[in-house]
Amino acid sequence: MSDTTPTPADKVEPTTATDGHKTDDAKSRERTESESADSNPDIHFDPIIQLPLIDLKSLEEDETELLKLRAKLYRYDTTEETPQFKERGTGEVKLLRHNQIRAVRILMRRDKTLKLCANHYIMPAMELKKHQNSEKVFVWSTFADLSDETPKPETLAIRFGNAENAQKFKEVFEESKEFVSDPDDQITNTLNKMHIKDENKSDTEDSDSEEDDSESETTKESADKEEVQKDQKTETKEVK
Numbered sequence: 082m083s084d085t086t087p088t089p090a091d092k093v094e095p096t097t098a099t100d101g102h103k104t105d106d107a108k109s110r111e112r113t114e115s116e117s118a119d120s121n122p123d124i125h126f127d128p129i130i131q132l133p134l135i136d137l138k139s140l141e142e143d144e145t146e147l148l149k150l151r152a153k154l155y156r157y158d159t160t161e162e163t164p165q166f167k168e169r170g171t172g173e174v175k176l177l178r179h180n181q182i183r184a185v186r187i188l189m190r191r192d193k194t195l196k197l198c199a200n201h202y203i204m205p206a207m208e209l210k211k212h213q214n215s216e217k218v219f220v221w222s223t224f225a226d227l228s229d230e231t232p233k234p235e236t237l238a239i240r241f242g243n244a245e246n247a248q249k250f251k252e253v254f255e256e257s258k259e260f261v262s263d264p265d266d267q268i269t270n271t272l273n274k275m276h277i278k279d280e281n282k283s284d285t286e287d288s289d290s291e292e293d294d295s296e297s298e299t300t301k302e303s304a305d306k307e308e309v310q311k312d313q314k315t316e317t318k319e320v321k
Contacts, residue, residue: 143179148175157238184202205261216247220236
């Protein structure tokens with residue numbers, strides 16, 4: 082038995098696509114892509130109503146950020162049988178100074194929903210106190226918190242992650258109190274003028290009251306004199 086080695090002419094060459102012909106797989110791929118393009122047409126509809134873009138403002142555009150820290154806020158709930166602090170939200174608390182008037186605002190929004198937790202101005206009479214001697218929790222009261230759009234008095238407590246952030250908040254809070262209580266403030270001057278007007282009005286009313294009293298006393302004295310004169314005339318007639 083002799084060994085035979087196949088010659089190159091005996092080898093079977095694989096079938097390949099030529100320039101003029103395509104394989105069945107290529108044709109199937111093109112057909113699938115064509116059908117996919119037909120099933121997802123680019124359809125455009127013009128809107129019935131054109132809605133213009135509106136630039137919404139949060140009032141922070143006119144303010145300068147003095148402080149921003151993460152914290153948890155609580156409010157004192159007096160509606161329960163036993164009044165207690167209840168959590169209002171967790172987020173970033175900001176102290177914002179107005180650029181045109183002498184005012185500083187406390188603003189805090191909840192995480193994710195961005196709903197307001199605190200929104201009120203710092204007033205000179207506000208007192209920031211530690212809660213149960215904690216270095217991380219402070220309590221204060223405001224006469225007009227606008228978190229629910231309707232201003233109402235609230236007692237709030239704020240808790241920070243560490244004592245360092247709590248101290249930063251306290252420092253900026255106290256500085257803001259001094260800033261808004263400046264005697265050169267236009268609002269303060271206006272309130273003082275109103276107070277002076279009220280005092281002047283009160284003084285005028287007091288002087289008018291004194292004049293009325295003196296007039297009534299004079300009238301009474303005149304009436305008494307007339308009665309005395311009448312009595313004297315009556316006695317004179319009886320004597321005659």
